[in-house]
Every structure is written in C-alpha cells, then in structure tokens.
Amino acid sequence: MTKKLTAAVIGGGVIGGGWAARFLLNGWDVRIFDPDPEAERKIGEVLGNARHALPMLYDYAMPAEGALTFQETVAETVEGADWIQESVPERLDIKHKVYAEIQGACDAAAIIGSSTSGYKPSELQEGAARPGQIMVCHPFNPVYLLPLIEVVATDASDAATVDRACGMLTSVGLYPLRVRKEIDAHIADRFLEAVWREALWLVKDGIATTEEIDNAIRYGFGIRWAQMGLFETYRVAGGEAGMKHFIDQFGPCLKWPWTKLMDVPDLTDELAQMIADQSDAQSGHLTIRQLERKRDGNLIAMMRALKQQGNASGRLLNEHEKTMRPTLEAGTPMLSLRRTIPVDWTDVNGHMNEGRYGQIFSDASEEVMAYVGADDAYIAGGLSYFTVETTTKYLAETHAGEAVEVHSRVTEGKGKKLRCLHEMRRASDGEVMATCDQFMLHVSLETRRTCDPSPQVQKNVERLAALHSEGS
Ligand SMILES: NC(=O)C1=CN([C@@H]2O[C@H](COP(=O)(O)OP(=O)(O)OC[C@H]3O[C@@H](n4cnc5c(N)ncnc54)[C@H](O)[C@@H]3O)[C@@H](O)[C@H]2O)C=CC1
Ligand SMILES: C[N+](C)(C)CC(=O)CC(=O)[O-]
Numbered sequence: 178m179t180k181k182l183t184a185a186v187i188g189g190g191v192i193g194g195g196w197a198a199r200f201l202l203n204g205w206d207v208r209i210f211d212p213d214p215e216a217e218r219k220i221g222e223v224l225g226n227a228r229h230a231l232p233m234l235y236d237y238a239m240p241a242e243g244a245l246t247f248q249e250t251v252a253e254t255v256e257g258a259d260w261i262q263e264s265v266p267e268r269l270d271i272k273h274k275v276y277a278e279i280q281g282a283c284d285a286a287a288i289i290g291s292s293t294s295g296y297k298p299s300e301l302q303e304g305a306a307r308p309g310q311i312m313v314c315h316p317f318n319p320v321y322l323l324p325l326i327e328v329v330a331t332d333a334s335d336a337a338t339v340d341r342a343c344g345m346l347t348s349v350g351l352y353p354l355r356v357r358k359e360i361d362a363h364i365a366d367r368f369l370e371a372v373w374r375e376a377l378w379l380v381k382d383g384i385a386t387t388e389e390i391d392n393a394i395r396y397g398f399g400i401r402w403a404q405m406g407l408f409e410t411y412r413v414a415g416g417e418a419g420m421k422h423f424i425d426q427f428g429p430c431l432k433w434p435w436t437k438l439m440d441v442p443d444l445t446d447e448l449a450q451m452i453a454d455q456s457d458a459q460s461g462h463l464t465i466r467q468l469e470r471k472r473d474g475n476l477i478a479m480m481r482a483l484k485q486q487g488n489a490s491g492r493l494l495n496e497h498e499k500t501m502r503p504t505l506e507a508g509t510p511m512l513s514l515r516r517t518i519p520v521d522w523t524d525v526n527g528h529m530n531e532g533r534y535g536q537i538f539s540d541a542s543e544e545v546m547a548y549v550g551a552d553d554a555y556i557a558g559g560l561s562y563f564t565v566e567t568t569t570k571y572l573a574e575t576h577a578g579e580a581v582e583v584h585s586r587v588t589e590g591k592g593k594k595l596r597c598l599h600e601m602r603r604a605s606d607g608e609v610m611a612t613c614d615q616f617m618l619h620v621s622l623e624t625r626r627t628c629d630p631s632p633q634v635q636k637n638v639e640r641l642a643a644l645h646s647e648g649s
Contacts, residue, residue: 181206181243182345185258185283187251187275189213192292193264194220195320197245198227200260202321203349204240209247210254217247222466227321229578230473234322234480234494236540237501238515238580251275252282260345262314264292272296273304280306288342290314294366297359298331309333312342313356315363319469322476324352324493327363350497352490374441380452381442387455403479404489478521505548509645510584513541513548515604520577529575538567538599538613541583545597549637551630560631562595562617573603573610580604590642592635593619593627 184200186193189211197220201207209220224245232239248254255261261279265271272291279289289311291301302308313329326346330339343353356363362370379385385393401410408420415423442448460468483491505511514537524530546552546562555561575581582604589596595617601610621628630638 182259185255185261187263188265189216189220191318192320194223196262198224198321199349201243201245202227202231202239204243206243207245208254210251226469226473230477231321232517233477233519235498235501236516237498251278255279255283258287261287261289267294272301276305276311292316295362298329299359302333309335324350324490326351326353327356328353329356329359329363331359352493375436377442381448388459404483474520477519481519481521505544507644510586512582513544513585514583517580518575518577523577534569534611537601538615541585541599542597542615545585549641550634559622561620561622563620564615564617566616568614570612573608575610586645587642590638593629595638
C-alpha cells in the first residue's frame with residue numbers, strides 16, 4: 178500500500194486555498210496555517226468551488242478526500258509533512274521569515290515549494306538553513322483546475338529532490354514545467370505582464386474598453402492558445418511553408434510600433450478608477466463567487482473537449498485518469514462505475530441529457546466486459562461485444578456536479594449472449610436514478626458478425642451470471 182501523503186499549506190489565500198483543494202481532492206491530508214481570522218471561511222468557499230468542479234474533469238471517481246485541519250503555528254503545520262507549499266504575500270521579507278519557521282520544524286526531506294509569481298529561487302533561498310530544500314513551484318489560478326506548475330531550482334538544489342517533487346506534482350494531476358534557468362517571473366508571467374501592459378495602454382489611450390479587450394482575447398487567440406500555444410499556432414499560420422515563412426512575413430513588424438514594449442503607463446488614481454469603472458460595467462452584475470463558478474464551468478467544458486481530442490491539457494487528464502480506474506470486485510450487484518456528472522452533459526432542461534445515460538451505461542458495460550476478460554487486449558485481438566438492445570428508465574433528475582454509481586448484474590450469460598441490468602444511483606443517498614436493461618451479443622470485429630466468445634470469457638460470464646442470479 179502506498180503511504181498517504183501530507184501537505185502543509187502556509188498562507189491560505191486565493192492560491193493557498195487552491196493548492197489545499199488540489200491536494201485534498203487527490204486524497205492527501207492537508208494542514209493549513211494562515212493568521213487571517215477569516216481564513217477558514219475563505220478556504221471553505223474555495224473548497225466548495227473545487228469539490229463541485231474538479232471531479233467533473235474525470236470519467237472516474239477521484240480518490241477519497243483527505244483530512245483537512247487548521248493549525249495555530251507554522252511548526253505544527255509542517256512537522257512530518259511531505260510537501261510544504263508557501264503561498265504568503267509576494268514580499269521577500271515575509272517569505273524569508275516564513276522559511277526560517279518552516280525549516281526549524283520540518284523534515285529535511287520534505288519539499289518546500291513557493292508559489293511566488295516573480296522571485297527567483299536564489300532570492301528565496303538567501304539566508305535559509307537548507308537553501309537547496311526551497312524551490313519555486315508557481316501555479317495558476319484556479320490551482321485546483323489549471324495544471325501548469327513552473328518548477329524552478331538552483332545549483333544548490335538536489336536534482337533527485339527536484340525530480341521527486343515533479344513526480345509528486347504529476348501524481349495530483351499537475352504539469353510540472355521545469356524552467357531551465359532562473360529568471361524574474363519565470364516563463365508564463367512574463368507573457369502575462371506583456372499582455373497586461375499592452376491592455377493598460379489600450380484603456381488609457383481610449384482605444385478599447387476592458388470588455389472590448391477581453392472580447393479580442395476570448396473570441397480569437399485565447400481559444401487558440403489553449404490547444405496549440407504560440408509557436409505551433411504560428412507554424413500553422415505560415416501556411417505550407419511553415420514557421421520560416423511566418424517569420425519572413427511577420428518578422429519585420431516586430432520593429433514597427435505595434436507594441437509599447439517595456440513602457441508602463443503611470444497607474445494614476447484616475448487610470449485605476451477608469452479601469453475599475455469599466456470592469457464594473459462589464460462584470461459588476463456578478464459576484465466574484467459567481468464569476469468563479471462561470472470560469473470553472475467554462476474551463477471544465479474546454480478541458481473536457483481537449484480530453485476527448487487527447488491534446489494539450491486534455492492529454493494530461495487522460496494520463497492522470499488512468500491512475501483512477503478502479504479494479505472491479507465480484508459482488509451482487511457489482512459496483513461497475515463511479516463518476517461525477519460533468520457540466521457539459523446537461524441540456525436545455527438543466528439536467529443530464531438522455532444521451533448521456535446511454536454513455537454512462539455503456540461505460541459501465543465496458544467495465545463489466547473488462548472484468549470477464551473482454552478487455553482492451555481482447556478487443557485488440559478482434560473479439561468484442563456489441564449492444565443490440567437497451568431499455569432505459571429515467572427515474573430521477575441528474576444534475577451536473579452530482580456523484581453517481583452504477584451497480585450492474587449479469588442477468589443472462591450463455592453462449593454469445595450477455596445481458597446486464599444496470600442501476601444508476603446517487604452516490605450520496607443511494608437513490609436509484611435510472612436503470613438500463615442492456616442486451617449484448619459477442620462478435621468478431623473482423624466479420625462484424627456474431628461468434629462465440631473465447632472459452633475463458635465464456636466461463637467468466639457464466640460464473641458471473643450464476644453469482645448474480647443467486648444474489649438477486
Ligand atoms: N493571485 C494570483 O493570481 C497568483 C498568486 N501567486 C502567488 O501566490 C502567493 C500568494 O498570493 P495570493 O494567494 O494571491 O495572496 P492572498 O493575499 O490571497 O493570500 C495570502 C495569504 O497569506 C496569508 N499570510 C500573510 N502572512 C502570513 C504568514 N506570515 N504566514 C502564513 N500566512 C500568511 C494572508 O492572511 C493571506 O490569506 C504570492 O507569492 C503570489 O505571487 C501565484 C499565482 C497566481
Ligand atoms: C498576476 N499574477 C502575476 C499573480 C499571475 C500569476 O502569477 C499566475 C496566474 O494565475 O495568472
């Protein structure tokens with residue numbers, strides 16, 4: 178059995194709360210220290226969002242949540258922890274003080290990651306008892322959904338420890354991007370700063386409002402960036418001649434006055450007020466919590482689309498999900514599927530579309546098939562089952578964010594025939610929400626006609642049918 182891991186989160190604001198949720202929902206125990214008397218409430222709200230959102234990304238149930246505790250001191254928070262994530266305000270003096278407290282009580286083998294947006298790891302390590310223990314692990318908001326973590330180490334860092342840190346990040350569904358050389362603001366924040374600077378000029382110069390700038394991003398290049406990034410996108414934009422042609426064509430523009438480059442507009446009270454007023458006009462009708470929910474729903478739908486395509490962050494989700502696939506156990510009925518209903522499965526009536534029930538019962542039957550030996554390798558060998566008839570009953574409404582379980586029984590299993598009765602139940606109270614009587618026939622994938630299963634699969638199906646008829 179693998180050891181249950183413990184994370185210590187120091188600073189539980191926007192980012193610390195997101196880290197806590199990411200670890201907790203992946204089954205780690207989490208201890209938090211934050212002197213803010215409101216911290217528990219604020220983290221509770223972030224956790225509420227995360228519990229609703231993160232499980233929707235996956236087609237299997239996530240591990241059981243870890244235990245969450247709030248501590249009174251840094252020392253009791255970090256003692257014995259495997260991972261310590263510092264997310265205190267972006268001030269070097271505060272960070273140094275916190276590292277001294279952390280290193281006075283934590284294990285020497287623990288990872289200390291800093292969420293810093295801009296400091297170099299060598300700056301963080303200055304004056305530390307064990308400098309090599311501290312590395313930048315820079316996340317993106319919301320940490321519970323966005324996978325990128327920029328990992329930046331120094332010559333004082335032990336390479337094996339950095340590798341171990343990256344492995345631990347991967348195990349909770351994150352994407353550690355190793356930054357080769359330390360630099361202010363790592364990689365991604367340099368882009369964000371450049372874009373932000375340009376946007377401030379466009380508002381100040383009266384060229385565009387905050388809403389128009391957001392539209393320029395979300396209706397255009399913002400969608401492209403999520404799937405191909407910058408260089409692959411521009412390679413395609415070069416046409417058949419690719420990147421070289423793109424550079425020949427657009428290279429000269431770099432010298433034209435298209436951007437303000439390093440100029441920073443004076444953030445006067447007047448400019449700050451103008452931006453705040455435009456932002457209020459654009460989004461002031463929604464609370465921050467409502468905007469967070471809207472953001473999370475959009476992110477989930479987009480990432481699930483990439484998951485289906487197996488690209489970018491979607492490929493990472495597919496890899497991570499493999500670690501969640503359960504091993505079925507024979508029972509009457511057998512628990513064939515556990516999952517959360519994603520936001521993109523609902524329809525005009527605000528509940529799960531009937532087509533998705535078909536998906537759920539089909540996924541459940543694939544798990545039963547795999548259990549009896551008709552697994553991926555068997556199918557790759559040219560044999561499988563096809564569904565020829567289903568009768569589905571819809572008994573209760575199913576909503577996005579609800580966790581459901583499918584319990585399956587083999588009600589007929591002879592020769593080419595395999596019949597299952599599936600019940601989809603709400604995980605929280607066991608209420609049966611839908612049933613599906615599914616009749617399948619064994620087929621050859623070469624002839625696309627029925628044929629007998631392999632002797633082993635036939636034996637397994639018969640055994641399961643006998644077991645399930647006893648218990649029914
Ligand atoms: N907000 C963002 O978009 C992002 C922020 N970051 C980085 O994450 C870090 C934290 O930023 P946010 O969460 O946005 O700030 P925040 O202001 O939301 O949270 C900071 C938290 O630290 C707590 N704190 C203050 N002194 C402390 C101490 N001595 N010990 C423990 N907790 C203490 C505060 O009470 C507060 O809850 C910064 O280094 C920032 O650069 C990284 C990625 C994105
Ligand atoms: C604005 N910011 C520098 C704090 C942004 C980040 O660090 C990353 C993010 O989530 O955008």
